[in-house]
Amino acid sequence: MILSVPALAQAPAADAAAADAAAAEAEQGLGEIVVTATRSAQSIQKVPISMQALGAEKLQERQVKGLSDFAALLPSVSFEGIGPGRNTAFFRGIVPAGGAYASVGYYLDDMPITGTEVPDIHAYDLERVEALSGPQGTLYGAGSLAGTIRLITNKPKLDKFEFGYDVEANKYGKGDFGGQLESYINVPLAPTLAMRAMGYYRRDGGYIDNTPNNGTFNDGSSSTLTLGDNNPNTSYTLDNSDIAKDDYNTIREFGGRFQLLWQPTEGWDITPEITAQKQVARGYFGYDPRVGDLEVHDYDQTKNDDRWYQAALSIHGHIGDWDIVSATGYFKRRTRTLNDYTYYTVTYDGFGPGYESYLQFFDNCTGSGASQQCQMINPTQYYHADTHRNKFTQELRISTPKDWPFDVTVGGFYQRQKNELNTSYAIRGLDTITGYTATGGGDVAGGLIGVPAMYGIAYDEDGNPYFDTSDVINANGNPLGTMILGTQAVKGDAFYYVEQDQLYHDKAIFAEGHYNITPTLKLTGGMRYFWTDYKVRGFAGVAGSAAGVGCTTPLPDDERLTCVNTNPNAADGTGRYKEDGETHKVALDWQFQPDKMVYFNYSTGFRPGGFNRPLRIRSLGKIVNVAPFKSETLTNFEVGVKTTWNNIFRFNAAVYYEKWNNIQYGVVVSGAQGAGMTGNAGKAEVKGIEYDADLRLGKVTISTSGAFNDAKLKGDFCNFALNTETESIAQLSSCTLGEFVEGSSPPTPQVAAANGTRLPRQPRFKGTTSIRYDTDLGDYAAYIQGAALYQTGATQDLNVESNELLGNTKGFVSFDFSGGIKKDGWSVTLFLQNAFDKRGQLTRNTFCSIDFCANSSRTFTIKPQFFGIRFGQKF
Numbered sequence: 001m002i003l004s005v006p007a008l009a010q011a012p013a014a015d016a017a018a019a020d021a022a023a024a025e026a027e028q029g030l031g032e033i034v035v036t037a038t039r040s041a042q043s044i045q046k047v048p049i050s051m052q053a054l055g056a057e058k059l060q061e062r063q064v065k066g067l068s069d070f071a072a073l074l075p076s077v078s079f080e081g082i083g084p085g086r087n088t089a090f091f092r093g094i095v096p097a098g099g100a101y102a103s104v105g106y107y108l109d110d111m112p113i114t115g116t117e118v119p120d121i122h123a124y125d126l127e128r129v130e131a132l133s134g135p136q137g138t139l140y141g142a143g144s145l146a147g148t149i150r151l152i153t154n155k156p157k158l159d160k161f162e163f164g165y166d167v168e169a170n171k172y173g174k175g176d177f178g179g180q181l182e183s184y185i186n187v188p189l190a191p192t193l194a195m196r197a198m199g200y201y202r203r204d205g206g207y208i209d210n211t212p213n214n215g216t217f218n219d220g221s222s223s224t225l226t227l228g229d230n231n232p233n234t235s236y237t238l239d240n241s242d243i244a245k246d247d248y249n250t251i252r253e254f255g256g257r258f259q260l261l262w263q264p265t266e267g268w269d270i271t272p273e274i275t276a277q278k279q280v281a282r283g284y285f286g287y288d289p290r291v292g293d294l295e296v297h298d299y300d301q302t303k304n305d306d307r308w309y310q311a312a313l314s315i316h317g318h319i320g321d322w323d324i325v326s327a328t329g330y331f332k333r334r335t336r337t338l339n340d341y342t343y344y345t346v347t348y349d350g351f352g353p354g355y356e357s358y359l360q361f362f363d364n365c366t367g368s369g370a371s372q373q374c375q376m377i378n379p380t381q382y383y384h385a386d387t388h389r390n391k392f393t394q395e396l397r398i399s400t401p402k403d404w405p406f407d408v409t410v411g412g413f414y415q416r417q418k419n420e421l422n423t424s425y426a427i428r429g430l431d432t433i434t435g436y437t438a439t440g441g442g443d444v445a446g447g448l449i450g451v452p453a454m455y456g457i458a459y460d461e462d463g464n465p466y467f468d469t470s471d472v473i474n475a476n477g478n479p480l481g482t483m484i485l486g487t488q489a490v491k492g493d494a495f496y497y498v499e500q501d502q503l504y505h506d507k508a509i510f511a512e513g514h515y516n517i518t519p520t521l522k523l524t525g526g527m528r529y530f531w532t533d534y535k536v537r538g539f540a541g542v543a544g545s546a547a548g549v550g551c552t553t554p555l556p557d558d559e560r561l562t563c564v565n566t567n568p569n570a571a572d573g574t575g576r577y578k579e580d581g582e583t584h585k586v587a588l589d590w591q592f593q594p595d596k597m598v599y600f601n602y603s604t605g606f607r608p609g610g611f612n613r614p615l616r617i618r619s620l621g622k623i624v625n626v627a628p629f630k631s632e633t634l635t636n637f638e639v640g641v642k643t644t645w646n647n648i649f650r651f652n653a654a655v656y657y658e659k660w661n662n663i664q665y666g667v668v669v670s671g672a673q674g675a676g677m678t679g680n681a682g683k684a685e686v687k688g689i690e691y692d693a694d695l696r697l698g699k700v701t702i703s704t705s706g707a708f709n710d711a712k713l714k715g716d717f718c719n720f721a722l723n724t725e726t727e728s729i730a731q732l733s734s735c736t737l738g739e740f741v742e743g744s745s746p747p748t749p750q751v752a753a754a755n756g757t758r759l760p761r762q763p764r765f766k767g768t769t770s771i772r773y774d775t776d777l778g779d780y781a782a783y784i785q786g787a788a789l790y791q792t793g794a795t796q797d798l799n800v801e802s803n804e805l806l807g808n809t810k811g812f813v814s815f816d817f818s819g820g821i822k823k824d825g826w827s828v829t830l831f832l833q834n835a836f837d838k839r840g841q842l843t844r845n846t847f848c849s850i851d852f853c854a855n856s857s858r859t860f861t862i863k864p865q866f867f868g869i870r871f872g873q874k875f
Contacts, residue, residue, distance in 0.1 A: 029647030030696050036152065037132050038512075039139055039325075039397060039409060045642045048524060048589040048599035050076075050133040050654035050690050052705065056154075059123050061772075061785060061818060063831055063866075065180075065202070066120040072789055072862065074131045075707035075766045076147070076690055080843045082860065083285040084120040084251055085306035085335065091133055091147030092658065093686050093711030093762035094634060097798065098666030098678035100504075100534060100610040105136060105144035108151050108275060111312050111329035111393060112143060112415070119308050119333060120279060122255055124166075125184045125198040127152045133690060134636040134656065135605025137583035138512055138526035141413060145605040145634050154184070155271065156194040156261035162186035163875045170868025173837050174294075176205025176247035179868075192263040199256035206247035207864050208287055213240050213297045217346075218290035218856065227379065228348065228355030229442025234449055236379055238342065240299045248298075249283030268317035276309035286845065286858030293839070294864060300340035300382040308333035321401030331391040339383035341425060343847040343856040350852070353443055358495075360437035361430060362450045362483055370478040374434050374450040381427055381495065388420040408513035419502040421538070422560070424494035431489040431554060440465030441482030451481035488543050491555040499560055500538030507531045512585075524587040532608045533578035539563045540675070545616045548623055566613050568623065575611035577628055595644040605634040607664065612677045615669060615729060617722060625728045629678045632662040653691040660684040665798060667720045668849040669729050679720050679731050681752070681798060684759055686711040699774045706767030711759035717798065719752040746851065752799045760798050761843060763811070766791035777821065784819040789840070789862070796844050805854035812840035814862060820870075829870040837865040 033044040035053055044053055054070055064070045067087055071077045078095070081087030089104045096103050102115040113119065123129070129151055136144035165183035172178075180202035188194045215237060217223050223238040255277030262270045281304045287294045308331065315326040348358045362374035397411035440457040441447050444465040456471035467479070474485060490497040512526030538561055539546065543553045551563035564573035583606050589599035612626035640654030665681040692705035718735035721744055722728075732741070735750035770787035792811040797803040815836060820829035834840070840862035846853040 030644070030650055030694055035128070035130055037130050037148075037150070040399070045595070045597065045644060045650075045652075046591075047642075048522075048587045048597070048640070049601055049603075050638060050640055050652075050656070052076075052131045052692055054129040054131075056126060056128065059126060059129065060829075060870075062787070062816065063818075063833060063868075064123045064129075066123060067118065068120075070123065070129050073768055075705050075768065076133045076709075077131060077149070078762050078766070078794075078842075080761055080845070080860075081117065082845055082858070083249070083283075083304060084281045085279055085304050086117045087120070088116040088118065089149060090761065091131075092656070092688060092707070093709040093759050094146035094658070094660060095759060095761040096607070096632070096664050097760075098676075099607060099629065099632070099664035100502075100678075101145075101607050102143045103145040103147075103607055105140045105148035105150075107140075107148065108310060109153055109273070109312065110314060110325075110327040110395070111310055111331065112141075112391075113310070113331060115143065119277065119306055120253075121151055121275075122200060122202070122253065122277060123151070124182045124200055125154050125196075125257070127154050133654070134601070134638060134658070135583070135585075135603045135634050137605040138510055138528045138585050138603070141506065141508055141528065141530065143607075145607040145632070153257065153259070153273075153275075154186075154196065156196040156259050157186050158188050158192070158194045158261065158263070160186070161188065161875075162196075164873060166870060166872035168868055168870040170205075170866060172205055172207040172247075172863070173865030173867070175207030175864065176250070178203050178205040178251075194261045196259045196261075197256065199254075201254045202251065204251035206249040206283060207294055208249040208283055208285065209246045209292075209295045210240065210244050210248045210283065210298045211291065211295045212244040213238060213299075215239070218288055218297060225346065225349040225359070225379070227359040227376075227442065228351070228357075229353050229437075231442040231447075231449070234356075234360060234376070234437075234442050236376065238299055238346075238380065240297055243298065243301065249281070249285050251279065251281045253277065253279035255279075269315070271312075271314040271316075273312045273314070274309060276307075278305075278307040280305050284858055286843075286860035288856070288858055290855075296858065298340045299342040299380055301338050302340050303338040305336040306333070307335075321403065323399040325395075325397045325399075327393070327395045327397075329391075329393040331389070331393070333389040335385070335387045337383070337385045337387070341381040341383045341847060343853055344425070345380045346856070347848055347852040354439055356437040356442045356482075357439045357484075357488065360442065360449070361427065361433045361488075362435050362437075363429060363433045365434050365450075369476050370452065370454070370481070372434075372452055374483065376450065377427075377429050377433065379427060381425055383423070383425055385421070385423040387422070389417065390419075391415065391417040406513055406515040408511060410511040411509070413506070413508040413510065415504070415506040417502075417504040419500075419504075420560075421498055421500045421502070423498040424492060425496040426493040427495055428493060430487060430493040430495060433487050433489075435483040435485045436488055437482050438484050444482060446480050447482040448478060448480045450483055452477040452483050452485055453481040454479050457482070487554065489554045490539075490541070490543050490546060491553070492557055496540075496542050497555075498538070498540040500536055500540065500566065501561065503535045505531075505533050520591045522589050522591070524589070525585065527582060527584040529580070529582045530606075531578075531580040533576070534608070534610055535574055535576050536611060536613070537561065537564060537566050537572070537574040539565050540613060541565060541616055544621075545623070548616065565623070567611070568614060569625070575613055577609060577611040579608060579631055581606060581631070595647075597642045599640050599642070601636070601638040601640070603636045603638075605636070607632045609662075609664070610678065615675050615677065620724075620727070622727070624722065626677045627728070627730050629664055630662045630680050632660065632664050632680070634661075635659045648696045649694070651691070651693045653689065655689050656687070658686040658688075660686065663798075665717075668851075669720055669722060677720070677729065681713075681717045683714040684712060685714050686759070701772045701774070702769070703772075704767065704769040706765065708765050709762055710764065711762055713753055713755060713757040713759065713798070715755050716751050717753040717757070719748055719750055721748055749801055752801075754800065757798065757800060758795050760795045760803065763791040763794045780821045780823045782819070782821045785817065787816045789814050789816070791840075793841070794843075797850060799850075802850040802854075805850050806844050806846070806857055809841035809844065809859070812838055812862075814838045814840050825875060826873045827871070829872075831868055831870070833866040834863055835865065838862070839864070 182200040365374035454477035458468040510528035567575040585603035663681040718732040818831040
């Protein structure tokens with residue numbers, strides 16, 4: 001087991017004696033690990049599911065600060081993303097690439113946080129982190145298709161005063177300096193009232209260099225754009241010298257938590273709590289190997305300002321012999337994001353002639369009328385978004401009396417989440433331009449660039465543009481002018497804009513019970529019935545999309561949802577999806593010795609489907625329908641053992657087989673101007689083994705854990721394409737390997753991925769091993785520790801053609817070292833992570849569709865070499 005020291009349960013005070021006994025036992029052996037994964041406090045060795053726990057000491061020893069750090073220590077967990085607050089975790093190779101819900105539950109105590117791209121919760125004053133592998137739908141619902149991660153905080157104590165602080169200074173090997181200050185306090189206020197508070201400030205120095213591009217792209221070619229035509233008089237050279245900076249991916253964050261514990265009467269605990277955090281992460285946390293080691297070429301600012309708070313109220317009590325738990329939570333999050341999207345502009349430029357209207361924009365004019373002459377502005381795109389998420393959650397659980405021959409927990413769950421999206425794919429100054437070049441205007445014979453057009457432009461049979469004198473678009477324009485007056489901005493400076501309100505409702509009733517068939521043989525069963533509905537209303541698209549539903553652009557800046565194109569088929573323009581269903585589990589565990597157990601677990605999980613908005617097809621000049629995507633399900637068969645030997649050796653392992661149906665997969669459909677949809681890719685299966693072990697030999701503790709996953713597609717994944725006859729987008733009813741979709745441009749293979757294709761983003765094997773030596777140096781307790789992290793390579797996309805463009809990540813091994821001394825409540829720790837500065841590749845991502853942006857992809861790795869010193873005191 002990863003944890004080799006006691007972790008106190010989130011349990012009533014009656015369990016304190018057992019926890020103290022466990023602590024005393026740990027001095028001689030491994031100690032007991034108490035968890036609350038099944039909504040009740042019990043030893044991890046008695047829980048008939050595959051799970052791991054990282055205790056407070058382990059989190060500190062391994063310098064865990066957030067999601068990416070503790071995910072590295074959990075072999076069954078992988079993640080993808082582009083930086084703090086923008087990462088999404090996965091379990092056992094179940095890596096959806098689409099859909100509205102997450103596949104992994106992410107909890108702070110009893111409260112679910114949010115869906116994908118979860119906040120990077122700071123790991124301080126935590127009791128432990130629990131990772132539950134496999135479907136957890138019975139107790140944790142729709143967001144726990146593949147697993148659940150729970151961060152359990154330390155709770156207020158009524159019987160003692162506690163205060164502590166930690167100060168850290170650190171540095172990335174060749175990068176910048178950083179540091180953090182953390183502190184907590186626990187104060188008994190009265191015999192039945194106590195408070196606990198935690199606060200921190202953190203600054204991480206960067207390690208990625210945004211280097212000057214010096215007039216070239218990452219392949220050495222010229223960074224001069226032709227701007228969508230063959231006219232030598234229209235060009236723009238990309239130059240990032242104004243924002244080039246070393247170590248540009250810094251993090252600044254601060255936050256805290258405040259909790260109260262009130263025991264109004266014996267057997268009742270009331271715990272209000274609020275946690276808040278603000279994190280500002282700058283730059284990308286991946287690099288472009290074609291530019292250089294830990295180097296990129298960014299042409300605009302990248303920043304993620306992520307602020308959130310969660311308020312929770314937990315009530316735990318007894319009515320007679322019945323145990324009652326109420327958990328109420330409210331989560332509010334706002335993220336304001338800036339991204340460099342220059343490579344989207346580069347992609348448009350690469351399409352060749354006919355894309356002038358996407359790239360040539362004019363302002364700063366002289367003259368007027370037919371003699372007006374305007375100057376071209378910087379055409380590069382950037383991304384800015386302001387996203388609001390609000391979630392209310394209520395759960396009520398009731399458990400039967402402990403003297404009954406069986407125990408059952410029944411409960412109800414309600415959740416309401418509203419997301420407000422305001423997302424701009426923009427060009428600076430687009431909202432104030434005078435005009436833009438008409439399609440074909442760059443190459444029309446005699447055309448004047450930046451001069452107002454009198455006539456429209458058409459194409460002859462050979463594809464050559466000409467002035468169509470029958471199409472007068474501006475009587476005051478110049479007969480040779482090519483500039484259309486006005487702007488293509490949809491709203492503000494957005495060329496493509498998304499403005500939506502999303503509303504989720506989830507309700508469920510559930511029950512889970514245990515019955516001892518014999519004193520050593522226990523049966524567990526559970527079921528959850530759920531109702532979920534989803535509504536989305538708003539706008540997504542370019543100016544032409546707005547015109548298609550009768551809206552005039554630019555849309556007003558001071559109002560939202562003045563133009564709606566989410567669902568033209570509904571009177572109110574709202575897209576809707578609802579469904580209900582059930583998930584269940586059955587487990588049988590045999591405690592054949594007091595410290596040894598074997599178990600079988602059968603469980604199911606689900607992730608709801610959703611609505612797809614219609615998409616605008618450029619070649620048709622109209623909007624076409626897209627069918628909803630279906631819910632996906634996961635069925636898990638698991639056999640495991642949990643054993644302890646003489647309290648010095650602990651070995652746990654599980655073998656599992658999972659069937660994944662109706663995989664939700666995001667697709668960018670050919671001809672849809674880069675817009676995407678979600679479809680169901682088919683079926684997959686996952687076979688794997690997970691294990692963890694600890695061996696304590698006197699002063700030496702050896703811990704290891706690992707996971708092997710063989711995850712692959714079952715059956716061909718047929719692609720999605722436009723059906724010109726029905727004017728709708730759907731999955732091909734049949735597909736042939738090596739054939740292309742008729743009429744698709746660019747050509748789209750009928751088979752996106754063949755039977756047996758490996759599922760992406762998950763290494764076949766991932767593991768970690770640590771060796772720790774504890775000793776005494778006079779009056780000082782000391783330790784030294786070495787640890788290795790290792791994993792094999794992984795594919796990056798389910799679509800085989802896209803994966804070939806991106807390339808697989810490579811396997812790696814990295815080593816961490818730490819050591820420290822402590823005495824009388826103070827401690828000093830030295831640490832060195834990734835000691836040999838390896839570039840352990842985790843994922844690769846692109847700025848736009850892989851087909852077009854693979855050559856500008858970024859590789860995201862483990863941290864480069866990172867070292868520092870930490871001093872702390874506890875009173």
